[in-house]
Amino acid sequence: MTKNMISKNVILRFSPEVVGEPIVYLLVKEFDLVPNIIKASVNPDKQGYILLSLTGEEENYKASLKRLEELGISVQCLMERIKWHEEICTQCGACTAVCPSLALSIRRPEMAIRFDSDKCVACQMCIQACPVNAVTLDL
Ligand code: SF4
Ligand code: SF4
Structure with missing residues:
Protein backbone atom coordinates (compact mmCIF):
# COMPACT_ATOMS: atom_id res chain seq x y z
CA MET A 1 0.00 0.00 0.00
CA THR A 2 1.34 3.46 -0.93
CA LYS A 3 2.03 5.70 2.01
CA ASN A 4 0.83 9.25 1.80
CA MET A 5 3.61 11.60 2.89
CA ILE A 6 2.64 15.06 4.05
CA SER A 7 4.27 18.16 5.48
CA LYS A 8 2.23 20.50 7.67
CA ASN A 9 3.02 23.65 9.59
CA VAL A 10 1.32 23.59 12.96
CA ILE A 11 1.22 25.51 16.23
CA LEU A 12 1.28 23.54 19.47
CA ARG A 13 0.02 25.43 22.50
CA PHE A 14 0.50 24.08 25.98
CA SER A 15 -0.10 25.03 29.59
CA PRO A 16 2.68 25.35 32.24
CA GLU A 17 1.89 21.81 33.48
CA VAL A 18 2.86 20.35 30.11
CA VAL A 19 6.02 22.42 29.50
CA GLY A 20 8.27 19.60 30.76
CA GLU A 21 6.87 16.98 28.36
CA PRO A 22 9.37 15.81 25.70
CA ILE A 23 7.04 16.75 22.85
CA VAL A 24 9.55 16.76 20.00
CA TYR A 25 11.06 13.44 21.14
CA LEU A 26 7.58 11.92 21.24
CA LEU A 27 6.82 13.05 17.68
CA VAL A 28 10.02 11.46 16.41
CA LYS A 29 10.07 8.24 18.43
CA GLU A 30 6.40 7.34 18.56
CA PHE A 31 5.23 8.64 15.22
CA ASP A 32 8.33 8.69 13.03
CA LEU A 33 7.70 12.33 12.12
CA VAL A 34 10.41 14.83 11.26
CA PRO A 35 9.76 18.03 13.23
CA ASN A 36 11.42 21.27 12.22
CA ILE A 37 10.99 23.99 14.82
CA ILE A 38 10.37 27.39 13.21
CA LYS A 39 9.70 29.40 16.36
CA ALA A 40 9.14 28.63 20.01
CA SER A 41 8.25 30.39 23.20
CA VAL A 42 8.55 28.17 26.23
CA ASN A 43 8.44 29.65 29.71
CA PRO A 44 8.10 27.21 32.62
CA ASP A 45 5.64 29.52 34.40
CA LYS A 46 3.48 30.46 31.45
CA GLN A 47 1.60 29.03 28.54
CA GLY A 48 4.00 28.23 25.71
CA TYR A 49 3.87 27.50 22.03
CA ILE A 50 5.97 25.80 19.40
CA LEU A 51 5.57 26.61 15.75
CA LEU A 52 6.92 23.73 13.70
CA SER A 53 6.65 21.83 10.46
CA LEU A 54 5.89 18.12 10.67
CA THR A 55 6.80 15.78 7.85
CA GLY A 56 5.86 12.12 7.68
CA GLU A 57 3.12 9.66 6.90
CA GLU A 58 -0.37 11.12 7.02
CA GLU A 59 -1.67 8.34 9.27
CA ASN A 60 1.15 8.93 11.75
CA TYR A 61 0.55 12.67 11.61
CA LYS A 62 -3.14 12.21 12.46
CA ALA A 63 -2.31 9.77 15.27
CA SER A 64 0.22 12.22 16.71
CA LEU A 65 -2.40 14.98 16.85
CA LYS A 66 -4.66 12.71 18.88
CA ARG A 67 -1.82 11.85 21.24
CA LEU A 68 -0.87 15.52 21.71
CA GLU A 69 -4.46 16.43 22.48
CA GLU A 70 -4.57 13.66 25.09
CA LEU A 71 -1.60 15.37 26.73
CA GLY A 72 -3.54 18.64 26.87
CA ILE A 73 -1.68 20.26 23.97
CA SER A 74 -3.81 22.13 21.50
CA VAL A 75 -2.81 21.77 17.87
CA GLN A 76 -3.72 24.24 15.19
CA CYS A 77 -2.81 24.20 11.52
CA LEU A 78 -0.85 27.31 10.67
CA MET A 79 -2.70 27.71 7.38
S1 SF4 B 1 -0.70 32.54 0.76
FE1 SF4 B 1 1.29 33.16 1.56
S2 SF4 B 1 1.68 31.73 3.24
FE2 SF4 B 1 0.05 30.84 1.98
S3 SF4 B 1 1.13 29.52 0.51
FE3 SF4 B 1 0.88 31.51 -0.47
S4 SF4 B 1 2.78 32.60 -0.03
FE4 SF4 B 1 2.68 30.88 1.39
S1 SF4 C 1 -1.28 42.19 -3.82
FE1 SF4 C 1 -1.94 42.93 -1.83
S2 SF4 C 1 -1.41 41.31 -0.41
FE2 SF4 C 1 -0.27 40.93 -2.31
S3 SF4 C 1 1.73 41.92 -2.01
FE3 SF4 C 1 0.42 43.40 -3.02
S4 SF4 C 1 -0.51 44.60 -1.37
FE4 SF4 C 1 0.32 42.74 -0.45
Whole structure:
Protein backbone atom coordinates (compact mmCIF):
# COMPACT_ATOMS: atom_id res chain seq x y z
CA MET A 1 0.00 0.00 0.00
CA THR A 2 1.34 3.46 -0.93
CA LYS A 3 2.03 5.70 2.01
CA ASN A 4 0.83 9.25 1.80
CA MET A 5 3.61 11.60 2.89
CA ILE A 6 2.64 15.06 4.05
CA SER A 7 4.27 18.16 5.48
CA LYS A 8 2.23 20.50 7.67
CA ASN A 9 3.02 23.65 9.59
CA VAL A 10 1.32 23.59 12.96
CA ILE A 11 1.22 25.51 16.23
CA LEU A 12 1.28 23.54 19.47
CA ARG A 13 0.02 25.43 22.50
CA PHE A 14 0.50 24.08 25.98
CA SER A 15 -0.10 25.03 29.59
CA PRO A 16 2.68 25.35 32.24
CA GLU A 17 1.89 21.81 33.48
CA VAL A 18 2.86 20.35 30.11
CA VAL A 19 6.02 22.42 29.50
CA GLY A 20 8.27 19.60 30.76
CA GLU A 21 6.87 16.98 28.36
CA PRO A 22 9.37 15.81 25.70
CA ILE A 23 7.04 16.75 22.85
CA VAL A 24 9.55 16.76 20.00
CA TYR A 25 11.06 13.44 21.14
CA LEU A 26 7.58 11.92 21.24
CA LEU A 27 6.82 13.05 17.68
CA VAL A 28 10.02 11.46 16.41
CA LYS A 29 10.07 8.24 18.43
CA GLU A 30 6.40 7.34 18.56
CA PHE A 31 5.23 8.64 15.22
CA ASP A 32 8.33 8.69 13.03
CA LEU A 33 7.70 12.33 12.12
CA VAL A 34 10.41 14.83 11.26
CA PRO A 35 9.76 18.03 13.23
CA ASN A 36 11.42 21.27 12.22
CA ILE A 37 10.99 23.99 14.82
CA ILE A 38 10.37 27.39 13.21
CA LYS A 39 9.70 29.40 16.36
CA ALA A 40 9.14 28.63 20.01
CA SER A 41 8.25 30.39 23.20
CA VAL A 42 8.55 28.17 26.23
CA ASN A 43 8.44 29.65 29.71
CA PRO A 44 8.10 27.21 32.62
CA ASP A 45 5.64 29.52 34.40
CA LYS A 46 3.48 30.46 31.45
CA GLN A 47 1.60 29.03 28.54
CA GLY A 48 4.00 28.23 25.71
CA TYR A 49 3.87 27.50 22.03
CA ILE A 50 5.97 25.80 19.40
CA LEU A 51 5.57 26.61 15.75
CA LEU A 52 6.92 23.73 13.70
CA SER A 53 6.65 21.83 10.46
CA LEU A 54 5.89 18.12 10.67
CA THR A 55 6.80 15.78 7.85
CA GLY A 56 5.86 12.12 7.68
CA GLU A 57 3.12 9.66 6.90
CA GLU A 58 -0.37 11.12 7.02
CA GLU A 59 -1.67 8.34 9.27
CA ASN A 60 1.15 8.93 11.75
CA TYR A 61 0.55 12.67 11.61
CA LYS A 62 -3.14 12.21 12.46
CA ALA A 63 -2.31 9.77 15.27
CA SER A 64 0.22 12.22 16.71
CA LEU A 65 -2.40 14.98 16.85
CA LYS A 66 -4.66 12.71 18.88
CA ARG A 67 -1.82 11.85 21.24
CA LEU A 68 -0.87 15.52 21.71
CA GLU A 69 -4.46 16.43 22.48
CA GLU A 70 -4.57 13.66 25.09
CA LEU A 71 -1.60 15.37 26.73
CA GLY A 72 -3.54 18.64 26.87
CA ILE A 73 -1.68 20.26 23.97
CA SER A 74 -3.81 22.13 21.50
CA VAL A 75 -2.81 21.77 17.87
CA GLN A 76 -3.72 24.24 15.19
CA CYS A 77 -2.81 24.20 11.52
CA LEU A 78 -0.85 27.31 10.67
CA MET A 79 -2.70 27.71 7.38
CA GLU A 80 -5.72 28.81 9.37
CA ARG A 81 -3.71 31.66 10.88
CA ILE A 82 -2.61 33.30 7.62
CA LYS A 83 -4.89 36.26 7.03
CA TRP A 84 -5.21 38.38 3.92
CA HIS A 85 -6.57 41.84 4.67
CA GLU A 86 -8.42 42.92 1.57
CA GLU A 87 -9.00 46.41 2.91
CA ILE A 88 -5.23 47.02 3.19
CA CYS A 89 -4.22 45.27 -0.05
CA THR A 90 -3.20 47.64 -2.85
CA GLN A 91 -3.54 44.87 -5.47
CA CYS A 92 0.12 45.20 -6.45
CA GLY A 93 0.42 41.47 -7.20
CA ALA A 94 3.84 40.96 -5.55
CA CYS A 95 2.55 38.13 -3.35
CA THR A 96 1.18 36.16 -6.31
CA ALA A 97 4.66 35.95 -7.79
CA VAL A 98 6.04 34.17 -4.70
CA CYS A 99 3.07 32.10 -3.54
CA PRO A 100 4.00 28.46 -4.32
CA SER A 101 0.49 27.04 -4.00
CA LEU A 102 -1.51 29.71 -5.88
CA ALA A 103 -3.41 30.46 -2.68
CA LEU A 104 -2.87 34.09 -3.60
CA SER A 105 -3.66 34.63 -7.25
CA ILE A 106 -4.93 37.21 -9.69
CA ARG A 107 -8.56 36.73 -10.59
CA ARG A 108 -9.24 37.43 -14.25
CA PRO A 109 -10.62 39.29 -16.07
CA GLU A 110 -11.12 41.65 -13.12
CA MET A 111 -7.37 41.48 -12.33
CA ALA A 112 -8.21 41.43 -8.62
CA ILE A 113 -6.27 39.57 -5.92
CA ARG A 114 -7.94 36.46 -4.56
CA PHE A 115 -6.95 34.50 -1.44
CA ASP A 116 -7.94 30.84 -1.19
CA SER A 117 -7.07 29.75 2.35
CA ASP A 118 -7.65 26.06 1.49
CA LYS A 119 -4.62 26.15 -0.81
CA CYS A 120 -2.32 27.99 1.62
CA VAL A 121 0.64 25.98 2.93
CA ALA A 122 1.67 28.69 5.41
CA CYS A 123 5.13 29.22 3.90
CA GLN A 124 4.91 32.96 4.74
CA MET A 125 6.58 34.05 1.49
CA CYS A 126 3.74 36.50 0.88
CA ILE A 127 4.29 38.15 4.24
CA GLN A 128 7.86 38.96 3.27
CA ALA A 129 6.84 40.10 -0.21
CA CYS A 130 3.94 42.37 0.72
CA PRO A 131 4.99 46.03 0.94
CA VAL A 132 1.99 47.10 3.01
CA ASN A 133 1.59 44.17 5.47
CA ALA A 134 -1.71 43.10 3.97
CA VAL A 135 -0.95 39.47 4.82
CA THR A 136 -0.34 38.54 8.44
CA LEU A 137 0.32 35.49 10.56
CA ASP A 138 -1.91 35.78 13.60
CA LEU A 139 -0.47 33.50 16.29
S1 SF4 B 1 1.68 31.73 3.24
FE1 SF4 B 1 2.68 30.88 1.39
S2 SF4 B 1 1.13 29.52 0.51
FE2 SF4 B 1 0.05 30.84 1.98
S3 SF4 B 1 -0.70 32.54 0.76
FE3 SF4 B 1 1.29 33.16 1.56
S4 SF4 B 1 2.78 32.60 -0.03
FE4 SF4 B 1 0.88 31.51 -0.47
S1 SF4 C 1 1.73 41.92 -2.01
FE1 SF4 C 1 0.32 42.74 -0.45
S2 SF4 C 1 -0.51 44.60 -1.37
FE2 SF4 C 1 0.42 43.40 -3.02
S3 SF4 C 1 -1.28 42.19 -3.82
FE3 SF4 C 1 -0.27 40.93 -2.31
S4 SF4 C 1 -1.41 41.31 -0.41
FE4 SF4 C 1 -1.94 42.93 -1.83
